[in-house]
Amino acid sequence: MSESSNIPETPRPAAPAPDARPQPAEQGTRAPAHADTDGAPAHPDTRAPEPTPDSSHPHTPGVSLRHIRAKGEPRFPDGPMPDPAGSHFERRIRSFQPRRSRVTAGQADALQRLWPKWGLDIDGQQVLDLAELFGNANRVVLEIGFGMGEATAQMAAADPGTNILAVDVHTPGQGNLLNLADQSGLPNVRVGNGDAIILLREMIAPDALDGLRVYFPDPWPKKRHHKRRLIQPEFLDLAAGRIRPGGIVHCATDWEPYAEQMLDVLSAHPEFENTASDGGFASRPEFRPPTRFEGQGLEKGHVVNDLLFRRVQHREGNQPPTGA
Numbered sequence: 001m002s003e004s005s006n007i008p009e010t011p012r013p014a015a016p017a018p019d020a021r022p023q024p025a026e027q028g029t030r031a032p033a034h035a036d037t038d039g040a041p042a043h044p045d046t047r048a049p050e051p052t053p054d055s056s057h058p059h060t061p062g063v064s065l066r067h068i069r070a071k072g073e074p075r076f077p078d079g080p081m082p083d084p085a086g087s088h089f090e091r092r093i094r095s096f097q098p099r100r101s102r103v104t105a106g107q108a109d110a111l112q113r114l115w116p117k118w119g120l121d122i123d124g125q126q127v128l129d130l131a132e133l134f135g136n137a138n139r140v141v142l143e144i145g146f147g148m149g150e151a152t153a154q155m156a157a158a159d160p161g162t163n164i165l166a167v168d169v170h171t172p173g174q175g176n177l178l179n180l181a182d183q184s185g186l187p188n189v190r191v192g193n194g195d196a197i198i199l200l201r202e203m204i205a206p207d208a209l210d211g212l213r214v215y216f217p218d219p220w221p222k223k224r225h226h227k228r229r230l231i232q233p234e235f236l237d238l239a240a241g242r243i244r245p246g247g248i249v250h251c252a253t254d255w256e257p258y259a260e261q262m263l264d265v266l267s268a269h270p271e272f273e274n275t276a277s278d279g280g281f282a283s284r285p286e287f288r289p290p291t292r293f294e295g296q297g298l299e300k301g302h303v304v305n306d307l308l309f310r311r312v313q314h315r316e317g318n319q320p321p322t323g324a
């Protein structure tokens, strides 16, 4: 696997004890959650306001119901960790932007109630047994950046024989997707919290995935931010080692310069081949529902392009990375 400033190897930290969810004091000593390399603020999830608290508490008129957390007190004690990989993997250019968004009471409830059942903190500490994670040996596709998860839930409902490991750093979206999976009874969805690069590099075994979906990744339109775009040669090197031959990488974007970049780097990669016979873009396949960000792009008059590339056999001397 070739490495770059975008996806550097970092020493694997010592594995924590099985019950190593950080205690309040320990969290307080961590590096700022998702501190960014170009000075972006710490992850808003650690600072955003609390959702409406338990209505079983009597409410004195004029007295705020907001629970003020003690320093270091986790926001969702049973939910996603604020910074699952800790500072071990900090020195990387990130493809996501910290977003300050309010978690609704319904999302907070789902995070507390369903995270222990369907959530996965991306801590980079172990290689996953995907059959164990999903409770079956069905095919598994990874979706990076599901946003609020509506399209993910629709795809999971339409194809119950495919397991979807859906990953994002966006806490309200995680709560929303858990709620959708619960309401629609979708046992084939797991919700990952953290950086998908760390998941791919540290926690997915070679050839373990049947596909990869990246729908409307952040376009990073400014030139100085292009290095943050997810779909780059180094990312494809990593992905190629985790997707089994025949598996499909499916990307979609409404940002045409990024679509051109995706087409260039995917077409140039020796381990992927374009499924479009003319070597260009594909139209949206039926199984992909329109997504929230896609809708916003279409409203602005943007053109949407899909790309579907198949993973080809590893060539001799080009073996998959071990994940070490």
Ligand SMILES: C[S@@+](CC[C@H](N)C(=O)[O-])C[C@H]1O[C@@H](n2cnc3c(N)ncnc32)[C@H](O)[C@@H]1O
Pocket (backbone or CB within 6 Å): 095, 096, 097, 144, 145, 146, 147, 148, 167, 168, 169, 170, 194, 195, 196, 197, 215, 216, 217, 218, 219, 230, 291, 292, 293, 294
């Ligand atoms: C522009 S949104 C698109 C959301 C959704 N796919 C849609 O089309 O509505 C991109 C999402 O990717 C997530 N993201 C970007 N890079 C990521 C990474 N390395 N790991 C996990 N999530 C990431 C962001 O947090 C954001 O929610």
